[in-house]
Amino acid sequence: MDSLVIDLAVLVLAGFVGYTVISKVPNTLHTPLMSGTNAIHGIVVLGGLMLMSEAHGVLAQILLVVAVAFGTINVVGGFLVTDRMLDMFKSKDRGSKRGSAGANAEGEK
């Protein structure tokens, strides 16, 4: 198969997976869900990483550094914020007060 066809097949299937998984999320978790999916589209940082070595010229390099920085802000910030939010729900669920100590920066790079 042509690689484009495979890519498009992946695209369509992923759309259905996203639809199925997300339609089960209760209203209460809409904010964390949005901020979690927000972190996930930070995956664009990969694009910046892949292109960096092929960058011709200073302008392209500057653009890619900014793109990688943007993507990293999106990923790191998104996951940390979601973690902080969810931690509040979790502590409430158990009826115990854990404070903010659980918001560990165990995320990613």
Add this chain to the structure above:
Amino acid sequence: MSVAGSIFLQSVNFIDAAYIVAFALMIYGMMGLTGPRTAVRGNRIAAFGMAIAVAATLLRHGVFSTTSSIWLIILGLVIGTVIGVPAARKVKMTAMPQMVAIFNGVGGGAVALISWVEFRHGFSDTASWPLRVEIFELFGAIIGSISFWGSLVAYGKLQAILPGRPIKLPGLSQTVLNFLLAVVAIAAAVVIGFGTHSQVLFVLGILVAAAILGLMLVLPIGGADMPVVISMLNACTGLSAAAAGVALSNPVMIVAGMIVGASGTILTGLMAKAMNRSVPSIIAGGFGGTVATPTGGGAEHSGTVRSTSAQDVAIQLNYAQQVVVAPGYGMAVAQAQHAVRELEIELEKRGITVEFAIHPVAGRMPGHMNVLLAEADVPYDALKEMDDINPEFPRTDVTLVIGANDVTNPAAKDDPGSPIYGMPILEVDKSAAVVVLKRSMASGFAGIDNPLFYNEKTTMLFGDAKASVNEVVSELKAL
């Protein structure tokens, strides 16, 4: 590491396998987000999947082929971490919507920049650059750019740098249409005229046109429609990331971007449904802009507004058996959630049932009120969704409306002339008494008069929501 080992780690098969593990973890993590118990773990699993995807990409053959690219990549990662981590850790829960908006915006911006570089790259060796790459890059450039600039405007509005009211030029919907056409036309020009050097200018033209389009799309949208806009921009960034993934033939980017695109689309639809409006009509302009017509039912509010004191409210609450709190954006602005929690504890000590009525679009992003109240330690099961709480109002003695306006406006039910007619609301006017905590008589974001305030059951407690609630609590303690 041995030479054979390093060749294996850089092989296409190994990296593809790592990518598959990465997106499987992300999907599994998202599945965890469907319940409060598994959500924290789910988010961390997704983050771990992301880390694997980044690590695998760094191992790809050629990523570090020049020493300068190593340092540039590290530079980008460090800048992003230094900005992103403190921002995420310090942001107040009340400022969450603008934080989500800005994180979303930079994601879209990254896609636009990547597309720009790809185009510059593509022009230097046209032969190896198939049309399909070009089409998906164009899509990414346009949607990513719209998302970036649109999110910046949303951020400005939420942060009160820009006015929250719809900003409209006369005949703006026509302008929006024109810009759409302009973008499509330029895009077509690039595709058709591919092969000449002047296209760099076309690409810049597209980015600029899409930027203006992004500004034009979000500026006319009122603050009350922000939950819909934010989730729509989120979906846009997701789709643009997926498009960039197809162009680069990177399966993780396709899967992750598409999942976000699908979920953002669902959320946007849900939010729009909760306001009984269609997504296109929201994009075409917020409440209040076009509908500045003094509401059709204006004549019937000949009644007077009765203001009350914290002491009276305390006495009223003290004799109640069931109290419902209906919070809105005003509670978030005044940071009153902790005071509200204190009030809840004080009332429950007296054996009074306290429940919270959460309208799906209360606040400025989906689930905004839930997050704030959870931050203040309000138990998860005291928060009731609209359909569960509405039958409770006839049995409720006192309803406290804290900084909510449009979501409690009975005109949505009774006044066909009202711009929000048909929007499902919290039926607070069915309870025995209503106390509205409000800064002043100014109308909400929608700029619509609220007959609830003139209802004979309603009393108004004017002032800052936090100060007012604190006063009521101390009056209660003094009783």
